[in-house]
Amino acid sequence: MQTLTLTRPDDWHLHLRDGAALAAVLPHTARQFARAIVMPNLKPPVTSVAQAAAYRQRILAALPAGSDFTPLMTLYLTEATPPEEIERAKACGFVHAVKYYPAGATTHSEAGVSDIGKCRAALERMEALGLPLLVHGETADAAVDIFDRERVFIEQVLAPLAQRLPRLRLVLEHVTTREGVEFVESCGPSVAATLTAHHLLYNRNALLAGGVRPHHYCLPVPKREAHRQALVQAAVSGSAKFFLGSDSAPHARGAKEAACGCAGCYTALHALELYAEAFEAAGALDRLEAFASFHGADFYGLPRNTARLTLERAEWRVPQALPYGDDVLVPLRAGETLNWRLKA
Numbered sequence: 001m002q003t004l005t006l007t008r009p010d011d012w013h014l015h016l017r018d019g020a021a022l023a024a025v026l027p028h029t030a031r032q033f034a035r036a037i038v039m040p041n042l043k044p045p046v047t048s049v050a051q052a053a054a055y056r057q058r059i060l061a062a063l064p065a066g067s068d069f070t071p072l073m074t075l076y077l078t079e080a081t082p083p084e085e086i087e088r089a090k091a092c093g094f095v096h097a098v099k100y101y102p103a104g105a106t107t108h109s110e111a112g113v114s115d116i117g118k119c120r121a122a123l124e125r126m127e128a129l130g131l132p133l134l135v136h137g138e139t140a141d142a143a144v145d146i147f148d149r150e151r152v153f154i155e156q157v158l159a160p161l162a163q164r165l166p167r168l169r170l171v172l173e174h175v176t177t178r179e180g181v182e183f184v185e186s187c188g189p190s191v192a193a194t195l196t197a198h199h200l201l202y203n204r205n206a207l208l209a210g211g212v213r214p215h216h217y218c219l220p221v222p223k224r225e226a227h228r229q230a231l232v233q234a235a236v237s238g239s240a241k242f243f244l245g246s247d248s249a250p251h252a253r254g255a256k257e258a259a260c261g262c263a264g265c266y267t268a269l270h271a272l273e274l275y276a277e278a279f280e281a282a283g284a285l286d287r288l289e290a291f292a293s294f295h296g297a298d299f300y301g302l303p304r305n306t307a308r309l310t311l312e313r314a315e316w317r318v319p320q321a322l323p324y325g326d327d328v329l330v331p332l333r334a335g336e337t338l339n340w341r342l343k344a
Ligand code: NCD
Pocket: 015, 041, 106, 107, 136, 217, 218, 219, 220, 247, 249, 250, 263, 264, 265
């Protein structure tokens, strides 16, 4: 196959940041995707509909002229989120989900939730209104081994939550383990998961074997090869529960190449090409369109896109660095060759 034409896809988990960083990364996403679920982990976090509205305006203002891209906004759940804010979110029409960060689990999660029991009223309102909860599924318990944090979170928090609120629409974001896939498969249609390109392509060796590779470091951290294979199987299975969420998370080069480097892989530049590579390696390029362009829209109750785009088999080199405000950003695979390319 030399070209692959798909319905224009959406990215159901994306970090766009703000200010000069936003202006630097947004054109990459707008070129590839028609819509994206925009993460609210700014500093300060986007906890209200008013903040989401202002952030949405900043995103629209930063779009290159002529782009056709719709940001789908989210709210950052805190232990103080009132059920009335959930009502406002549902009513406003541009907030499509609420993000649950266990406090301390990842970048800018300090304002997140330590005790999900404190969010009961907000979650019950979300369940009643059908507003999805997007879950960063890792325990922040420092006593738990970092490679076990997703599995332990599912056992201790997520499975009980799904049982207590069986109609709550839940997305286990950037699932990284076999246990995560099995949990999602064991639930009804109100529970789904996003999969990143980097977790489909890399296991933990890519992070640690032959030297520490800070640009492969993200949270949840990549796991063993057997887990990666389970993720690939889920992605290519055709199950509507699994869909594309790049988790593209830009950080300036110096913040990644440091004694204590930040978590996050930058893939907005070439997300579709990376997913195509993963699906092709699994012999399942014919399954890419449903995963990238149908399942997420269906889960969120939004219309599927109608425009189309084409990937062509053509080698190109990923730049070593990209402009990022006053700084630079190193994309995943910097300096390496990709075999698929999005046609202009
Ligand atoms: C994300 C970020 O940098 O905002 N980092 C990451 O490794 N994925 C936060 C997150 O989604 O965990």
